[in-house]
Amino acid sequence: MYFFAIDLTQTTIDGLLFGSTYALVAIGFTLIWGLLRILNLAHGVTVMVGMFAGMLSASVAGLPFYVGIVIAMAAGGFVGFLIDRICYRPLRNAHELVPMIATLGFWILIEEVFIKIYSHFWFRDYVAFPNPFDGMGIDIGQIRLRGDYIVTLAVAALLVIALYILIYRTRLGLAMRMIAEDHDIGNLMGVPVGKVLTAAFLLSAAYGGAAGYLLGMTANLAGPYAGSQAVVKGLFSMILGGAGSIPGAIVGGLSLGVLELLSSFLFSFSYRDAIAMLALFVVLIVRPQGIAGKRLPDRI
Amino acid sequence: MSRTQKSNFYTVRAIALATVAAASLTAAFTTGATAFQDDGTIILCSIEPLSGIGTSFGQPNYLGKVIAIDEINAEGGIEIDGKKVKIKLISEDDQAKPDQGVALFRKCAESEKALVITGTQYSRVTESMWGLLQKKVDDPNDKGLQVPSMSFLSMKAGVTGVSEWAFRNAGDEPAQHELAIKLMEEKFGPFKNYSGAVEANEGHSVAAWKAAYTPALERRNIKPAEYVEWYETDRDFSVQIRKLKRAETDFFILSSHLQANVGAMLEAQRQGFKPKMIISHIGSDAAEMVELGKQSTEGIVFPTAIHMAFPAPKVKWLADEYKKRTKETYMPQFVGLGYEGIMLVKEAIIKAGIKNRPETLAEDRRKVRDQLAAIKDYKSFAGMSLNMNANRDIVRPIYLVKITGGDFKLYWTPDKGFLF
Amino acid sequence: MLDVQDLTVSYGAIRAVRNVSLTVKAGEVVTLIGANGAGKTSIVKALSGLVPKASGRTMFGDTNISSLPAHQVTRLGLVHVPEGRKLVPSMSVEENLMCGAYCRSDKQEIAADLDQVMTRFPRLRERRRQLAGTMSGGERQMLAIGRGLMARPELLILDEPSLGLAPLLVEEVFNIIAGLKQEGKTILLIEQNALEALNSSDRAYVIRVGEVVMSGRSSDLVDDPELRRAYLGVN
Numbered sequence: 034m035y036f037f038a039i040d041l042t043q044t045t046i047d048g049l050l051f052g053s054t055y056a057l058v059a060i061g062f063t064l065i066w067g068l069l070r071i072l073n074l075a076h077g078v079t080v081m082v083g084m085f086a087g088m089l090s091a092s093v094a095g096l097p098f099y100v101g102i103v104i105a106m107a108a109g110g111f112v113g114f115l116i117d118r119i120c121y122r123p124l125r126n127a128h129e130l131v132p133m134i135a136t137l138g139f140w141i142l143i144e145e146v147f148i149k150i151y152s153h154f155w156f157r158d159y160v161a162f163p164n165p166f167d168g169m170g171i172d173i174g175q176i177r178l179r180g181d182y183i184v185t186l187a188v189a190a191l192l193v194i195a196l197y198i199l200i201y202r203t204r205l206g207l208a209m210r211m212i213a214e215d216h217d218i219g220n221l222m223g224v225p226v227g228k229v230l231t232a233a234f235l236l237s238a239a240y241g242g243a244a245g246y247l248l249g250m251t252a253n254l255a256g257p258y259a260g261s262q263a264v265v266k267g268l269f270s271m272i273l274g275g276a277g278s279i280p281g282a283i284v285g286g287l288s289l290g291v292l293e294l295l296s297s298f299l300f301s302f303s304y305r306d307a308i309a310m311l312a313l314f315v316v317l318i319v320r321p322q323g324i325a326g327k328r329l330p331d332r333i
Numbered sequence: 334m335s336r337t338q339k340s341n342f343y344t345v346r347a348i349a350l351a352t353v354a355a356a357s358l359t360a361a362f363t364t365g366a367t368a369f370q371d372d373g374t375i376i377l378c379s380i381e382p383l384s385g386i387g388t389s390f391g392q393p394n395y396l397g398k399v400i401a402i403d404e405i406n407a408e409g410g411i412e413i414d415g416k417k418v419k420i421k422l423i424s425e426d427d428q429a430k431p432d433q434g435v436a437l438f439r440k441c442a443e444s445e446k447a448l449v450i451t452g453t454q455y456s457r458v459t460e461s462m463w464g465l466l467q468k469k470v471d472d473p474n475d476k477g478l479q480v481p482s483m484s485f486l487s488m489k490a491g492v493t494g495v496s497e498w499a500f501r502n503a504g505d506e507p508a509q510h511e512l513a514i515k516l517m518e519e520k521f522g523p524f525k526n527y528s529g530a531v532e533a534n535e536g537h538s539v540a541a542w543k544a545a546y547t548p549a550l551e552r553r554n555i556k557p558a559e560y561v562e563w564y565e566t567d568r569d570f571s572v573q574i575r576k577l578k579r580a581e582t583d584f585f586i587l588s589s590h591l592q593a594n595v596g597a598m599l600e601a602q603r604q605g606f607k608p609k610m611i612i613s614h615i616g617s618d619a620a621e622m623v624e625l626g627k628q629s630t631e632g633i634v635f636p637t638a639i640h641m642a643f644p645a646p647k648v649k650w651l652a653d654e655y656k657k658r659t660k661e662t663y664m665p666q667f668v669g670l671g672y673e674g675i676m677l678v679k680e681a682i683i684k685a686g687i688k689n690r691p692e693t694l695a696e697d698r699r700k701v702r703d704q705l706a707a708i709k710d711y712k713s714f715a716g717m718s719l720n721m722n723a724n725r726d727i728v729r730p731i732y733l734v735k736i737t738g739g740d741f742k743l744y745w746t747p748d749k750g751f752l753f
Numbered sequence: 754m755l756d757v758q759d760l761t762v763s764y765g766a767i768r769a770v771r772n773v774s775l776t777v778k779a780g781e782v783v784t785l786i787g788a789n790g791a792g793k794t795s796i797v798k799a800l801s802g803l804v805p806k807a808s809g810r811t812m813f814g815d816t817n818i819s820s821l822p823a824h825q826v827t828r829l830g831l832v833h834v835p836e837g838r839k840l841v842p843s844m845s846v847e848e849n850l851m852c853g854a855y856c857r858s859d860k861q862e863i864a865a866d867l868d869q870v871m872t873r874f875p876r877l878r879e880r881r882r883q884l885a886g887t888m889s890g891g892e893r894q895m896l897a898i899g900r901g902l903m904a905r906p907e908l909l910i911l912d913e914p915s916l917g918l919a920p921l922l923v924e925e926v927f928n929i930i931a932g933l934k935q936e937g938k939t940i941l942l943i944e945q946n947a948l949e950a951l952n953s954s955d956r957a958y959v960i961r962v963g964e965v966v967m968s969g970r971s972s973d974l975v976d977d978p979e980l981r982r983a984y985l986g987v988n
Contacts, residue, residue: 040575047571148428152384156392156659158592161625168603179603204855211852214841217803220823221833223856223904252568253599254625256592258386262566297572302562303533 039175044298045291050182051251052290053189057244058267059274059282060196061237067213067277068233070129075116075136076241076267077260078143083109083242084162088255091163098165102188102246109242110235115139117234122227144260151257159256162249185247192243193283196236200279205232273313275326284325369446370414370689374421377402377678378441380434380452380462386565387429389591389619390454390667393655394485395424397671398451400654401679411679413689420679427453431461438462442480446694448687449678449701450482454667456489456536466496470702479695481702485667485674489540493725500705502674502719502727506614507545509636509731513612514549516733516745517584517634521610526558528582528608530573530597532589532616533562541614542588558582565592570600578606587633590616598629610634618665623739633736634744638729639669642743645716663741673713677727681705754779754939755800755831755908760809762792762799762963769795770963772809777908782930782940784971786947787960793943794836796960797910800941801833802826814907828856830907836916836943838897842886846877849885849896853903863903870899873932891922898929909933910941915949927953951975 058080065073086108090101120135169180200206208229212219219226244263249255266289271277274285289309296308316324369375379398382391402420405411410419423445427434434453441447442465453459467477483500484492493499518524527550532538550557559580561573574597577585585608587594594617601607613635622630641652641664651672652664681704687697708721713729720728735744737753745751755777762770770792777783785793798804800811802823811819813831827833832853840849850870854863871878874895880888885896894914901909911930915923923946930953933940944950951957951971959967959980967980974980 036579040579043575044572047569051569148384152388152392156388156661157621157624158386158389158619159595159621159625167599207848207852207855210844210848211841211855214843215839217823217835218839218841218852220803221801221827221835221839222852222900223824223827225824248568252596254595256386258566294569294572298576302573 040298041295043176044294046176046178047182048291048294049287050179050186050290051294052270052287053186054244054247054251054286055266055270055289056283056286057189057192057240057247058263059270059286060193060279061241061244062267062271063277063279063282064233064237064240066271067279068209068230069121069132071121071133071136072268073116073120073136073234073237074133074264075112075120075139075143076237077262077264078116078140079109079112079238079241079260080245080248080263080267081144081147081257081260082112083245084249084255084259085245086242087246088160088162088249091165091250092161098184098250102243105242105246106239107242109245110239112143113234113236113238113241114231116238117231121230121234140260140264144257148257159254162253162255164250164253166250167253179251181251185251188243188247192240193279196240196279199236205229209233269309269313273316273323275320275323278323278326281323281325285323288324369691370416370418373410373416373418375411375413375418375682375689376421376423376445376447377675378423378425378445378447378450378452380425380427380437380441380450382429382454382458383424383426385428385430386592387455389621390665391426391429392659393665394452394454394667394671396655396658397485397651397668397673398422398675400651400658400668401672401675405675405679411682413682413687418689423447425452427455427458429455429458431458434458434462435465438465438482439478442478446691447480448682448689448694448697450480451674451678452482452484454484456492456540459484460489460492460495460536463492463495463499466498468496470497470699480698481705483674483678483705485670489537491540491544491724497706497725498702500721500725500727502670502677502729504636504638504729504731505726506541507548510541510545510612510614511549511552512731513634513636513733514546514553516751517610517612520751524584524610526580526582527555527584527586528559528561528577528580529557529586530561530563530577530589532565532593534564535590535616538588538590538614538616542586546586546588563589563593563597565590567593567596570597571604573597574600574604574606577601577608578604582606583609585611587611587613587617589613591619591621594630595621595626598626598633602629615666617736618667618734618741620661620663620665623736623741627739630736631739634733637666637732637734637743639666639673639715640732640734640741640743641669643715645714647714648716651714665741669715673715676714677705677708677711677719680711681708754814755941756812757800758810760796760799760811761807762795762804763807764804768807768963770799773960773963773965774809775958775965775968777939777941779939780937781956782934782942782954784942784944784950784954784957785960786944786950786957789945791960792963793960794912795963797833797912797941797943798835800826801831801910803833803835827904830905831910832901832904832906832908833910834897834901834912834914836912838893840885840893840896840900842884844885845882846885846888846896847881850877850900850903853900856904866903866905870902873902873929874899890918891925894918894922894926895929906938908939908941910943912943913945914942915944915946923949947980948975 061076065071083105087101087105090096090104120139121132124132124135164181166180166184171178208224212226212229216226270285270289271282273288275281292309292312293305296305379395381395402422406419409417425437427437441450465478467475467479481498485502493501531542559576561576563573611633613633617633617635655664655668681701685700685704687700711719713719717730722728730747733745734741743752757775760770760773773796787793799806802821806819813829816829818826850867857863876892877899915926927949942950951974954971957971957974958965
């Protein structure tokens with residue numbers, strides 16, 4: 034019973050800390066969903082590219098963590114720029130399903146090409162991702178907070194604060210909030226909507242890149258399928274928390290982290306995903322707008 | 334990610350892939366395969382996971398095949414119907430995805446007109462591919478594909494039961510693990526708490542647990558002290574490792590592949606979970622275990638079919654050849670099994686007395702199949718004698734490997750016992 | 754100030770506006786009247802660039818805005834207060850007003866204008882921290898007009914400002930328009946409420962099925978018997 038209480042606490046804390054990576058991925062989905070009502074399925078590519086840019090910066094170039102994460106965000110951001118130019122801009126006047134399918138195509142194409150290139154360079158399923166925080170941690174009684182998980186949560190928190198400042202304290206943020214309500218409002222107020230959307234794609238993708246770095250670092254591994262896995266977790270977090278709401282993405286991501294580990298701990302490993310799905314189902318029945326979603330059309 | 338989630342994306346992806354596959358199939362049909370006796374070639378297909386998940390097993394196995402075929406062709410080829418013909422190897426990449434494997438298998442059988450199809454690695458893919466085959470030879474009502482296929486190791490026990498056209502050179506896994514447990518108990522026992530970890534979305538690991546490890550424990554009247562599961566794509570193993578640690582596990586059975594093993598063992602190191610004994614299976618036979626797992630994977634013991642430290646000179650030659658082509662210093666068993674497998678197929682082709690003409694393809698395939706089924710006392714390049722059993726599995730001796738000092742060392746052999 | 758020649762607007766195969774020509778001079782209040790669906794809103798949406806102009810030539814001051822994107826049209830000073838207000842309900846009143854000043858960077862003058870707008874509409878000052886989504890219809894219309902004024906418009910286009918408002922509030926809206934007119938603001942007003950629109954404007958264009966069917970001084974048109982019968986509902 035003593036161990037059970039300790040392990041329950043430990044598992045919950047691990048879930049919260051690890052869930053912050055899911056939250057970062059979900060924020061990326063949320064920004065684009067909020068502004069465009071498009072599920073950007075290519076978002077996973079930004080996670081994968083961020084992960085590999087981070088891995089290369091750390092293992093090949095030997096750059097420290099804080100530089101690596103900036104590089105990962107820049108690399109992810111570049112992918113976001115491509116998604117905007119290839120999947121969204123040329124198709125912006127088409128039905129909203131069309132750019133969504135384009136992002137699906139982009140995802141498959143880039144992932145398949147990337148896997149081919151990857152397999153050419155590495156004779157491996159995974160490559161090592163140096164983790165400078167491995168072995169570090171803070172002990173509070175019997176509970177151990179993993180160093181790399183603390184760093185993950187800290188980075189995620191910093192990025193969330195930065196995002197809030199951007200949205201609520203800057204001109205770009207004001208423009209995004211107008212566009213999230215209605216593109217015409219932006220147009221009528223003189224906002225260059227296309228440029229703001231490009232900025233949103235860049236921003237969302239940079240967050241994906243950061244998530245990629247953190248996911249790679251905490252697992253000590255980088256693998257070419259990381260993007261696909263992130264898409265599932267990120268979408269799930271977004272819907273669970275409340276589609277299109279940034280607090281929702283954060284709550285959804287953290288909840289998913291806790292939910293996954295707790296259901297492994299309390300019930301069953303093999304039904305972990307099923308239990309998470311069931312929880313989503315129940316949440317959506319009770320609160321169709323998600324845990325933190327608002328009924329008001331507050332989109333970002 | 335669960336299997337269901339995964340299959341969801343694969344469905345989505347399959348739409349795109351099907352288009353590509355359809356296009357390539359059409360191309361293959363229209364160009365037509367030019368080979369056979371008049372051109373002096375004989376076609377073999379190789380299906381392997383050459384990219385994506387499974388690369389660590391597929392690439393070495395494929396290279397073993399390529400080295401064998403290069404050697405055969407350098408000697409002028411195989412003598413068929415009084416003429417030396419060269420082997421043309423058509424290589425396909427299934428990316429360890431069943432849907433892709435099935436399309437490629439059909440392409441190899443129908444449009445490439447391969448005499449034999451070799452592959453693949455992941456049992457879930459092999460099983461799906463072999464589902465296309467005729468179940469029983471000579472069954473006129475079964476219109477399944479009639480082409481001999483041999484996997485140079487899909488480990489899932491009983492996987493050849495799908496079809497009489499299916500063969501396997503992988504060893505008897507229940508026997509392997511029984512032996513491993515017995516030897517470890519004798520040398521290091523007694524153990525108090527036996528626990529298992531299974532990669533729950535990977536067919537071979539689940540089958541190994543059910544068909545090999547569980548019966549071995551039942552024979553000893555042991556109930557696992559703890560049983561945990563994870564998926565090959567998991568990133569956090571904290572809960573599973575903590576449960577194993579709480580159960581005071583001293584005999585740890587790791588029925589899982591390197592993708593999860595590395596993460597799990599790193600977590601074990603983090604939590605200070607250090608069981609007295611860890612045994613695993615072929616999923617641990619990859620350089621990543623030591624390269625990425627570093628100290629955390631030290632001491633893992635697993636059975637092997639072929640090891641680079643075998644005394645037969647041809648084994649050392651193969652390891653050198655592999656190193657020359659890949660710069661890898663450790664040769665996993667997949668290389669030797671790939672090489673050996675092609676040599677087995679070559680033997681069967683020679684004995685079958687085929688004509689190697691387009692019109693005799695069906696007949697030739699049947700003759701080769703019968704010869705594969707009849708393999709007896711075949712002398713492997715690795716020194717041992719091989720026999721095909723009634724389940725169409727090659728029966729071969731068992732060796733053990735131990736991860737020691739960041740390397741995979743040959744640990745136990747049937748003739749010498751423990752080597753260190 | 755605004756000179757439109759042969760403007761045509763198409764939605765796919767449907768031509769909603771056909772060869773409309775109209776002018777607005779500086780300091781004038783011009784109104785477009787016509788039945789629901791006559792194409793009035795399409796005309797002003799085309800003017801502000803929200804929908805593309807299929808053909809015709811539109812000059813705003815010395816600038817040809819025939820194919821200028823909407824946000825650049827706004828920057829020239831042609832400010833469109835759209836039908837349905839199009840506020841951001843999740844933003845406060847003050848934030849919505851600041852949206853109108855999006856293109857401006859003169860901080861002090863923006864603050865002065867904000868103060869001025871709130872003086873003009875005291876309700877907005879009272880509710881400056883309240884979310885726009887929680888305001889009543891009349892307050893929202895004031896906010897929309899206030900937001901338009903924050904852009905310092907050369908030409909203010911008001912699309913159906915009285916739509917959906919209670920009679921008392923309709924009167925208030927027209928009082929606001931009268932006030933703006935007195936200050937010398939140039940306004941293009943779209944209204945279904947033709948009588949009120951004619952009473953508060955200098956000139957008018959009557960639109961029917963996408964075409965200008967009548968135009969002239971508002972004071973003349975208000976007495977036109979045919980117009981009275983067709984649009985004003987009086988004999």
